[in-house]
Amino acid sequence: MLEAKNIDFNYKEKRIFNNLNIILESKIPIGLVGSNGSGKSTLLRLLCGILSPQNGEIFLYGKKINFNNVNSLLYLKKHVGYIFQNPENQIVGVTVEEDIAFGLENLGLDRNEIKKRINWALNVTDLIGLEKKDPNTLSGGQKQRLAIASMIAMQPDFILMDEPTTMLDPEGREEIYKVIKNLINIGKTIIIASHHAKDLRFVEKIIALDSGKIMFYDQRKKFYNWSENKRFNVEIPFENIVKKYTGKSLKELERNICL
Ligand SMILES: Nc1ncnc2c1ncn2[C@@H]1O[C@H](COP(=O)(O)OP(=O)(O)OP(=O)(O)O)[C@@H](O)[C@H]1O
Known part of the structure; x- marks a missing residue:
């Protein structure tokens, strides 16, 4: 379980969160929605320690x-990984396998363990065969999968994804969906910030943020009815429109x- 308690956070004089409380249960995939600037990235960055709150725990x-x-x-x-919207921000290696090895070497793991983890991460992200490639030559979807591979090689339990498909074409998006499904199947807890209905179809619950406040935290199925006539900048799934x-x-x- 990952919990934020009584969090206050501001960028200089700009207040983002005022006494925010949230609990993320293990193995419940969650979608994080909200209009631009509502605080989604900031929340994810607080939960994984990239940012530290001024108050709260x-x-x-x-x-x-x-x-x-x-x-x-x-x-x-170690337990909470973060994937940036733009994979370029995360890639550091000269080859695919060196990129995955980078964080593992910093952990001081032995060569055998590093090799094992690289192979495992390549498998989960469907990158087998691209080990020796220069990351700069990869497609957008492959780059995003490499960013995910390098992060999951560290074996976090929680994986926070910040709009992971926004920069991708439809093919690249489908590649990421396959990886997300794999991650859920192997028991990882996924939190995915997104505006896209397709990105959210794997999640069980949705958290809706508005100006740093949690307005909704419940089952995904209930979200689309609840959010009707509200401004959350989230696509409505096609099947919901058909049903309506x-x-x-x-x-x-x-x-x-x-028939
Ligand atoms: N480093 C920063 N310094 C100052 N203000 C910032 C910084 N990062 C974000 N902000 C501001 O904080 C607010 C919340 O930003 P955040 O990126 O968390 O929102 P978001 O919901 O993820 O938005 P988007 O959907 O556009 O990515 C916005 O008004 C943004 O302009």
């Missing part, structure tokens, strides 16, 4: 994180057309 599995203590921060970073205007599910309609 972050707890991981009940253990309070001390932002002034390197070991405490390392404990948070025809009273039938997409499957029912497809069956009728086939």
Whole structure:
């Protein structure tokens, strides 16, 4: 369980969160939505220790994180990974496998363990065969998958994704969906900030932020009814629109057309 308690956060004089409280349960995939500037990236960055709050605490599995203590921060970073919107911000290696090895070498792991983890991460992200490639020559989807591979090689339990498909074409997006499914299947806890209905179809719950306040935190199925006539800058899934205007599910309609 990852928890933010009584969090105050501001960038200089700009207040973003005022006494924010949130609990993320293990193995429940969550979508984080909200209009531009509502605080999604800031929240994710606080939860993984990239930013530290001016007031309040972050707890991981009940253990309070001390932002002034390197070991405490390392404990948070070991278990909570963050994927930037733009994979270019995350790629440091000269080859795909060197990029994945980078964080592992910093952890001081032995060569065998590093090799094992690289292979595992390449498998989960479907990058086998591209080990020796220069990351600069990869497609957008492959770069984003490499950023994910390098992060999951560190074996975090929570994976925070900040609009991971925004910079990708439809093909690249589909590649990321496959990886997200793999990650959920192997028991990782995914938190995905996004405006895209397709990105959110894997999540069980949705958190909706408005100006730094949590307006909704419940099952995804309830979100689209609740958010009708509200401004959350989130796409409505096609099947919801069909149901609203025809009273039938997409499957029912497809069956009728086939008959
Ligand atoms: N480093 C920074 N310094 C000052 N203000 C910042 C900084 N980063 C973000 N902000 C401001 O904080 C507010 C919240 O930003 P944040 O990026 O968390 O929102 P968001 O919901 O992720 O937005 P988007 O959907 O556009 O990515 C915005 O008004 C933004 O301009």
